Amino acid sequence: MSTETLEQEKVAQIAEPAEPLFSAKRKRYVTDPLDDDNPVTVQVLGICSALAVTSQMAPTMVMAIAVTVVVVFSNVIISLLRNLIPSSIRIIAQLGIVATIVAVVDLVLKAYMFDVSKSLSVFVGLIITNCIVMGRLEAFAMGNKPWDSALDGLGSGLGYSWVILAIAFFRELFGSGKLFGFTIIPESAYTAGYENFGIMVTPVGAFMVVGIIIWLQRTRNGYVEEH
């Protein structure tokens, strides 16, 4: 479903050789996915992890960084190899490279951020199947130069990051009254009868928050689904 829309997406023109490092077009590679072409809210990719890891801010932050790192590096590597990868096996070659990078990220987290890797558990491994990563490789990195691909990956990674961080903000605040593990809603509110929204800690809460974000964003941008 989601890959079809990507395939239809127009691949940007190859940049002129003398183009400045941060030309207007290149800036758009980074800024477009933040809003008008957001991978989560507009392209509706990477929803699975957006629902699964966002119950607290801290692991969400790490997940956001991990996905951004993976999408930037895989974009650059695929872009460097784009003329060497045989078209008949390009998907499996992309998958192999993404899987290698993700496995390295997983090992680094285990070695230097053990507690975080414990709380993210299987979801780090699942970055491999995050449609944003494969989508950018197929739609962009296969046809563009490394620097453009790096910017494009950064844009998509940041676009994903702000959405999942926003979801986590509301889920942790309303679900457990905390942010980054620090209590925000005072004890006095609870004694006065305030209760945490139990639904916010479940993935259902994430669905509701992501729905509201999509609604607000589309209302603001006047985005309409094409038929």
Next chain:
Amino acid sequence: MQQSKGYVIVFTLILTVVCGGLLAGVAEGLKPTIKSEEKLDKRYQVMSAVLGQTKVNEIASNEGKARVGEMFDESISGFVVGVNGETIEEGVKAAESVNPRSTFKAKKDKDKKYPVFEYKEGGKVTAYVLPLYGLGLWDEIWGYVALAPDMKTIKGITFGHKGETPGLGARITDADVQARFVGKKLYEGAAVVEVQKGEGSNYDGKPLQVDGLSGASMTMNGVNNMIQAYFKNYEPFFNKKS
């Protein structure tokens, strides 16, 4: 463009070797760090069972996580018992090196090893810590239970899990949930402590009943089965001791 079959095969081979080599190199290079982190995590859990998660977390955030490992060195001794409650290996190193997962999966009696950690305060054993291992709703769950010297009263308990539902079953790692076990009896005759269905009931004065977690009955069944199974595993040892 269409490449020749030979090109495709060579490309695949090179990609496989490069990716595989890179991965093997990173895994080998980080192995010592990961191993020591896992060891420290185990010690952390044992100390949390004895002193309570909140206190150990406090020590870790004030004095660093390594301090918890040192406390383990200072206060914990241990040994390993077999299926009949007999001591088969001495020393805390032996107890630490037992992997509860392997014991859980072991078919032969000789492969079943049950470590016992002793927590000493001023030269006297004030708590025994036993590991727990079982299956929750989605994946494995584990934990450590600290028993008072009477081998019955629960001084503390910790749980860990791999993939229980966040906010529901995953709450077994919360300090307030684990605190519900404190002061209960692990067993009384043949009956074993059991988490009840539903949440919010008062089980004071009922040493074998623990308040449950609403929305997490399946995980709690796993916890109950795990505790039941491990009570059975250690029963010969308890009988020998008392």
